[in-house]
Amino acid sequence: MGFKVAIIGRPNVGKSTLFNRLVGKKLALVDDTPGVTRDRRVHAAKLYDLHFDVIDTAGFETAAAATLQGRMRAQTEIAIREADLIFFMVDSKSGLMPDDKAFADVVRRSGKPVVLVANKAESRGAQGGMLEAWEVGLGEPIPISAEHGLGMPDLRDAVVEALGEARALGKDDAEVEDDQLEVLVGEDIADPDAEPEYDETKPMRIAVVGRPNAGKSTLINALIDEERLLTGPEAGITRDSISVDWQWRGRHMKLFDTAGMRRKAKVQEKLEKLSVADGLRAIRFAEVVIVVFDATIPFEKQDLQIADLIIREGRALVLAFNKWDLIDNPQEVLAELREKTTRLLPQVRGLQAVPVSAETGRGLDKLMEAVVKTHRVWNGRVSTGRLNRWLETVLAQNPPPAVAGRRLKIRYITQAKTRPPGFVLSCSRPDAMPQSYVRYLVNGLRETFDMPGVPIRMMLRASD
Ligand code: GDP
Numbered sequence: 001m002g003f004k005v006a007i008i009g010r011p012n013v014g015k016s017t018l019f020n021r022l023v024g025k026k027l028a029l030v031d032d033t034p035g036v037t038r039d040r041r042v043h044a045a046k047l048y049d050l051h052f053d054v055i056d057t058a059g060f061e062t063a064a065a066a067t068l069q070g071r072m073r074a075q076t077e078i079a080i081r082e083a084d085l086i087f088f089m090v091d092s093k094s095g096l097m098p099d100d101k102a103f104a105d106v107v108r109r110s111g112k113p114v115v116l117v118a119n120k121a122e123s124r125g126a127q128g129g130m131l132e133a134w135e136v137g138l139g140e141p142i143p144i145s146a147e148h149g150l151g152m153p154d155l156r157d158a159v160v161e162a163l164g165e166a167r168a169l170g171k172d173d174a175e176v177e178d179d180q181l182e183v184l185v186g187e188d189i190a191d192p193d194a195e196p197e198y199d200e201t202k203p204m205r206i207a208v209v210g211r212p213n214a215g216k217s218t219l220i221n222a223l224i225d226e227e228r229l230l231t232g233p234e235a236g237i238t239r240d241s242i243s244v245d246w247q248w249r250g251r252h253m254k255l256f257d258t259a260g261m262r263r264k265a266k267v268q269e270k271l272e273k274l275s276v277a278d279g280l281r282a283i284r285f286a287e288v289v290i291v292v293f294d295a296t297i298p299f300e301k302q303d304l305q306i307a308d309l310i311i312r313e314g315r316a317l318v319l320a321f322n323k324w325d326l327i328d329n330p331q332e333v334l335a336e337l338r339e340k341t342t343r344l345l346p347q348v349r350g351l352q353a354v355p356v357s358a359e360t361g362r363g364l365d366k367l368m369e370a371v372v373k374t375h376r377v378w379n380g381r382v383s384t385g386r387l388n389r390w391l392e393t394v395l396a397q398n399p400p401p402a403v404a405g406r407r408l409k410i411r412y413i414t415q416a417k418t419r420p421p422g423f424v425l426s427c428s429r430p431d432a433m434p435q436s437y438v439r440y441l442v443n444g445l446r447e448t449f450d451m452p453g454v455p456i457r458m459m460l461r462a463s464d
């Protein structure tokens with residue numbers, strides 16, 4: 001568990017600056033408390049989700065001989081003996097110096113994994129230095145600014161690449177496999193051409209809800225038509241008390257069977273009361289909920305209440321504008337309904353709204369395509385590296401406002417959960433963060449990582 005990093009490079013490239021950033025002042029102070037038996041030359045460091053130790057070579061530099069040779073020996077001795085990974089740092093502002101190559105030779109001979117870090121990348125003229133950095137022969141330079149904290153997500157990814165995920169994240173191989181799968185899903189979300197890797201063998205749980213008479217029963221019957229049904233006892237239908245199983249394009253679907261429950265309800269003559277409970281049960285059962293609107297009388301108060309409930313329950317949802325066969329001017333009406341959807345349900349921007357006719361069967365394939373797509377987004381995950389690269393750009397373009405004269409600081413973001421996607425934002429004063437700024441971030445996430453139409457949760461966590 002854990003690994004040790006040594007930051008190596010000639011004087012003045014910015015090693016101490018990066019060291020301090022990785023270690024953080026607080027941790028360094030803790031190490032100074034009497035009674036702490038920790039090795040003083042090694043400090044706990046953190047880079048997003050990576051936890052490691054960084055070796056304080058600066059201390060050695062002063063202790064060693066004043067000559068360059070002496071310093072080099074001291075530094076590389078430590079690196080060879082203790083480090084699992086070396087950050088070899090060059091200064092992209094000044095460009096390469098003969099000393100850089102001398103240090104690089106020693107590092108290369110050590111045979112340890114190396115990340116080549118090109119510091120001061122924010123400064124004017126750093127481009128040239130970046131190109132030169134290739135010449136030390138330690139691979140691709142990672143541009144960073146230790147002073148301004150830029151490029152840290154790339155540094156994090158470079159560490160994972162150099163050490164391998166198991167080593168970098170301190171996981172066993174089984175966990176890594178799981179995680180890689182999830183990361184793949186995340187990567188693919190932003191790439192509409194790629195076929196996402198996610199478990200298609202598991203049945204997808206769907207519910208159909210809506211106001212009375214919107215056409216739910218008709219829609220359910222149209223969806224589970226004979227050809228698509230999985231084998232079962234009566235007329236090929238597999239029906240247990242809650243769900244009916246069927247297949248759509250080879251994919252196993254489980255539909256919450258409100259129709260079946262209603263027939264029972266009628267017998268019991270408690271239709272009204274049961275239908276509300278039904279709706280709730282259906283929503284809790286489902287991963288994706290199809291909300292059926294009667295397109296001839298859409299967006300009644302009850303329609304919006306149902307949608308809102310689904311969003312609050314964190315389910316994925318798709319709107320079906322039913323009875324489309326009764327609409328005379330479909331293009332105009334569709335434009336109007338979509339505009340209303342965006343305006344009235346802003347918390348799920350990009351929500352898919354599909355015109356259908358349960359009676360004629362038109363639009364049902366499109367509806368199911370929307371269901372599958374939304375389900376995929378709802379299950380998606382974005383890697384920490386990509387999230388923080390995005391955050392870096394956002395903070396540079398539009399940082400959070402100052403509150404009571406103090407600037408709010410955002411440290412980093414990570415996706416803590418899926419189904420629906422949930423993110424944790426580490427920031428200086430969560431209580432003071434304006435809701436409008438959080439909304440701005442959520443909208444940006446949605447857009448950048450292509451997550452339309454699903455609820456997105458954002459949790460703020462205090463960090464120093
Ligand atoms: P070390 O001798 O390698 O430990 O280098 P230091 O960390 O002491 O930094 C040397 C000088 O470079 C200091 O004046 C730092 O403020 C400056 N420096 C460090 N990082 C950066 C950076 O990212 N950009 C710029 N422009 N200057 C930096």
Ligand code: GDP
Nearest residue numbers: 212213214215216217218322323324357358359
């Ligand atoms: P539920 O109460 O939501 O389950 O609604 P039903 O499925 O029982 O449908 C209510 C009424 O609307 C019935 O008379 C259906 O025939 C009718 N209906 C359902 N879907 C459509 C459709 O796509 N077009 C038309 N014209 N009528 C429909």
